Amino acid sequence: MQTNRRLASNHSLDYARQLAYSQNKELVVYEGLRKDYPWNSKRIHRFILEGIIENQSEALRLGLNFWAFVEDENRQANGLLKKIAEKASVLVTDDFPCFIIPEQSQKLADKISCAMLAVDGNSIIPFSQFEKFASSARILRIWIHKKFPNYFSQFAKPRYTKKDFEGLNKGTKPPFLNFEITRERLDVYLENFIFSHDVSPNEKIQGGRKTANDLLDRFIKNKMDQYALSRSNPNNFEETPVSGLSPYLHFGYISAEEIFMRILQKAEPNGWDIESLSHKKAGDRENFYTNSSSANHFLDELITWRDIGYLYFFKKSGFRINLSDLPDWVRKNLDKHALDPRPYVYSREEFENAKTHDDLWNAAQKELKITGRMHNYMRMLWGKKVIEWSISYEEAFDTLEYLNNKYAYDGRNPNSYTGILWCFGLFDRPWFPERNVLGNIRYMSSDSTRKKFKMNAYLDYVNSLEGKNDSLFP
Numbered sequence: 001m002q003t004n005r006r007l008a009s010n011h012s013l014d015y016a017r018q019l020a021y022s023q024n025k026e027l028v029v030y031e032g033l034r035k036d037y038p039w040n041s042k043r044i045h046r047f048i049l050e051g052i053i054e055n056q057s058e059a060l061r062l063g064l065n066f067w068a069f070v071e072d073e074n075r076q077a078n079g080l081l082k083k084i085a086e087k088a089s090v091l092v093t094d095d096f097p098c099f100i101i102p103e104q105s106q107k108l109a110d111k112i113s114c115a116m117l118a119v120d121g122n123s124i125i126p127f128s129q130f131e132k133f134a135s136s137a138r139i140l141r142i143w144i145h146k147k148f149p150n151y152f153s154q155f156a157k158p159r160y161t162k163k164d165f166e167g168l169n170k171g172t173k174p175p176f177l178n179f180e181i182t183r184e185r186l187d188v189y190l191e192n193f194i195f196s197h198d199v200s201p202n203e204k205i206q207g208g209r210k211t212a213n214d215l216l217d218r219f220i221k222n223k224m225d226q227y228a229l230s231r232s233n234p235n236n237f238e239e240t241p242v243s244g245l246s247p248y249l250h251f252g253y254i255s256a257e258e259i260f261m262r263i264l265q266k267a268e269p270n271g272w273d274i275e276s277l278s279h280k281k282a283g284d285r286e287n288f289y290t291n292s293s294s295a296n297h298f299l300d301e302l303i304t305w306r307d308i309g310y311l312y313f314f315k316k317s318g319f320r321i322n323l324s325d326l327p328d329w330v331r332k333n334l335d336k337h338a339l340d341p342r343p344y345v346y347s348r349e350e351f352e353n354a355k356t357h358d359d360l361w362n363a364a365q366k367e368l369k370i371t372g373r374m375h376n377y378m379r380m381l382w383g384k385k386v387i388e389w390s391i392s393y394e395e396a397f398d399t400l401e402y403l404n405n406k407y408a409y410d411g412r413n414p415n416s417y418t419g420i421l422w423c424f425g426l427f428d429r430p431w432f433p434e435r436n437v438l439g440n441i442r443y444m445s446s447d448s449t450r451k452k453f454k455m456n457a458y459l460d461y462v463n464s465l466e467g468k469n470d471s472l473f474p
Contacts, residue, residue: 001031002105003096004121004252005051006209007058011121011156016092020168025089027168031055032069034077037100039405039412041199042190043372047409049190050207051253053183058209063162065169068179072192075176083175085112094252095120097127097313098320098414123256123307125151127314134308135327136427141304142283152274155257197406202372205247205409212248216259219243220266227294233453234375236461243298244373247409249306256302263302267295308427309418321417323397323424330425333439334393340437344389348399351386360446360455361385363462365403370465372409375458377449383423384444388437393424 004010013029020027033048052068059066067084071077085091085108093105095118109116120126125147134140157164181189205211223241230241237244248254264272267290278287285300286293316325323334346356354362354369364378374382383400390396400420405411418426423441430440449455 001029001055001094001252003094003101004255005031005048005055006253006255007055007062007064008159008209009156009255009258010252012092012094012119014156015117015119016090017165017168019090019092023089026065026170026172027165028065028067028084028088028172029059030067030069030081030084030174032077032080033071035071035193036196039197041195041197041406042193043199043201043407043409045193045195046186046190046201047205047207047247048251049181049186050183051209051251052179053181053186054208054210056180061162062160063165063169065172067174067176069174069176070179080176081108082111085114085116088112088114090114091116093118096122097310097317098417099412100319102317103319121156121255122310124148124155124260124303125307127307127311130311130314133312133315134427136429137304137308138283140308140311141285141300144304144307145277145279145283145288149274149277155261156255158258158261199407202370202409205372207247207251207253209248209253212245212254215244215248216254216262219245220262224263224266224294224298228297229294231297232377234378234449234455234458236457236464237371237373239457240375242376246415247373250410250413256306259302260299263295263299264290267292306415309413309415312418313414320401321421323393323421326421326424326426329430330441333425333430333441337437337439338393342389342391342437345391346389348395348402351389351399352403356385356389358385358446359459360449363459366462366465368403368407372407374408377453378458379419380423381444381446381449383420384438384442385446387423387441397421397424 001010001012004012007013007029016027016029019025031052033045033052035045049070052070056066056068069075069077069080091108091112091114093116094101095105096102105116105118120128125144129147130143134143219242223243226241233240245254245259249256268276272290276290278284280287285304286296289296289299312321323331326334344357350356351365352369354365356362360378361382364374364382367378368374368382386400387393387396390399397420400423401417404416404420408416410416422428425441428442431442432440434440435443
């Protein structure tokens with residue numbers, strides 16, 4: 001397990017199990033964690049380790065031969081997977097198009113003698129089924145709606161029992177000391193690590209599949225009905241009708257397929273089938289999946305808006321994308337306005353420490369820094385202002401990449417980069433009137449945000465995160 005860190009609703013596990021039975025081989029599930037990945041921190045490391053601990057327990061319940069390796073100062077990961085592959089018949093992994101995963105998978109495939117297969121279980125429709133990336137969500141939505149009926153019947157097995165793996169565990173021992181740490185000992189264990197970034201975990205956020213399912217349950221029960229109308233209104237997480245599932249999707253603790261099915265069970269309590277899809281209007285996001293407006297809006301975010309970033313990376317696979325990947329109209333626009341005077345200019349350190357003149361921007365940065373997440377509307381405003389207040393577009397991009405990937409639980413993801421580049425105009429159109437610095441890129445401001453939303457509750461929420469109990473407002 002490399003990116004889909006779950007023992008259910010997992011196409012890679014489905015395929016590996018099928019191969020093991022067909023070739024009469026033992027099935028070994030390996031989950032590893034390096035210590036030197038980019039933007040490593042105690043925040044991210046603990047989130048992943050909590051998932052590994054949970055997977056160990058689930059593997060024991062299922063009777064799986066589960067090997068867990070965590071690199072530390074005494075145990076090095078270099079060459080370990082090659083050593084494991086020497087005795088393997090086939091190596092099955094996850095096909096993830098971003099961060100260190102593509103290069104890591106390719107290097108391993110080049111070194112080993114057995115076959116290595118990468119399975120795309122990132123969304124509902126395999127990204128290989130699209131001829132090219134989409135230039136806008138509107139276009140991708142039409143493509144997805146056309147292809148969706150063909151893949152609904154091909155979802156991964158939603159859950160396993162011990163019987164599903166009967167005879168596949170021969171008891172082979174790993175060539176390393178298996179990782180065995182309880183949740184209670186995690187913080188002490190993590191004190192032995194020296195991380196590149198000093199970022200503390202959010203004590204209210206735990207990694208693992210159980211938390212992901214609990215969040216989904218709470219969203220469906222308490223928040224989903226308000227999603228279409230109120231999700232954009234900035235407020236504290238508990239009061240905002242959002243799921244909080246993005247980090248759990250990123251680390252593969254839960255799949256898009258099972259979220260999809262659970263949402264439809266809520267939206268259509270009397271039953272849903274493929275005939276419920278509406279094809280009356282191409283790309284209709286209001287009515288396509290179900291009659292529930294809130295369910296349709298949520299599923300459009302889960303499938304269309306999440307997939308647009310993944311698909312972009314599948315066609316441009318690699319560690320990152322940057323300003324050179326922007327459409328021609330955006331790059332011409334940036335060239336035209338590159339020397340525009342900036343109303344304010346801040347350094348990366350000032351941005352990181354929320355030391356700008358704008359209290360809304362500062363609040364968004366503090367939310368990200370303290371909690372590891374940020375309200376989605378505020379994230380858009382946050383990105384736009386960094387562009388306006390940086391000495392150059394290149395410096396703005398680097399600042400946004402650094403802050404997002406360092407602090408966000410869901411950073412280092414295809415949508416981390418396409419979300420940043422959306423602030424520069426990716427997947428968007430030219431907007432008028434033409435403005436200073438941004439030119440024809442969509443403009444957002446704190447003043448317009450204040451007019452659109454009542455921001456007192458959000459500012460009070462961020463104030464409370466800093467340990468200040470007094471309200472910002474009388």
